[in-house]
Amino acid sequence: MTKKSDYMISRRGFVGGIVGLIGAIMSTVIGLPVVGYVVSPALKKGGREEWLTLAPASAAEPGVPTPFTFSRMKEVGWRRVRINRTVYAITNDGENVTVFSDACTHLSCKVHWDAERNAFVCPCHNGVFDKEGNVVSGPPPRPLDRFEAKIENDQLMILVEG
Numbered sequence: 001m002t003k004k005s006d007y008m009i010s011r012r013g014f015v016g017g018i019v020g021l022i023g024a025i026m027s028t029v030i031g032l033p034v035v036g037y038v039v040s041p042a043l044k045k046g047g048r049e050e051w052l053t054l055a056p057a058s059a060a061e062p063g064v065p066t067p068f069t070f071s072r073m074k075e076v077g078w079r080r081v082r083i084n085r086t087v088y089a090i091t092n093d094g095e096n097v098t099v100f101s102d103a104c105t106h107l108s109c110k111v112h113w114d115a116e117r118n119a120f121v122c123p124c125h126n127g128v129f130d131k132e133g134n135v136v137s138g139p140p141p142r143p144l145d146r147f148e149a150k151i152e153n154d155q156l157m158i159l160v161e162g
């Protein structure tokens with residue numbers, strides 16, 4: 001059997017509980033937007049895409065992977081950093097083009113085109129890719145990544161994330 005006094009709380013305890021509840025609600029209302037503001041840049045995935053002009057398409061030797069470099073500013077979390085990249089473009093007709101990333105799909109070392117071997121070669125663990133970017137040998141788990149690319153008004157362009 002319970003006594004009436006088991007359910008009673010003091011006035012001081014009641015006021016303390018109400019103040020604590022109001023404090024918790026205010027902290028949540030004020031704190032969540034602040035946490036969102038601080039954390040969201042790290043969770044953003046860029047989102048914006050834009051076409052970047054690399055060079056005149058005529059600069060690419062027909063049928064041969066040709067390196068092009070570019071440099072651009074990119075938002076990484078809270079910072080804006082300069083990104084320097086090299087890509088390899090192959091065009092046979094000056095109208096259609098395939099553009100490969102130079103990042104090896106194993107551990108992201110930079111591949112280079114070896115004309116004698118007719119292959120992209122990764123110096124880190126001897127990964128080898130053919131002219132289509134397919135893995136020939138070594139540890140890379142998948143073909144070289146490709147950029148969406150086009151030739152417009154003789155300009156070689158790739159789609160990059162902002």
Ligand code: FES
Pocket residue numbers: 104105106107108109122123124125126127138139140
């Ligand atoms: S990073 Fe290219 S083979 Fe390992």
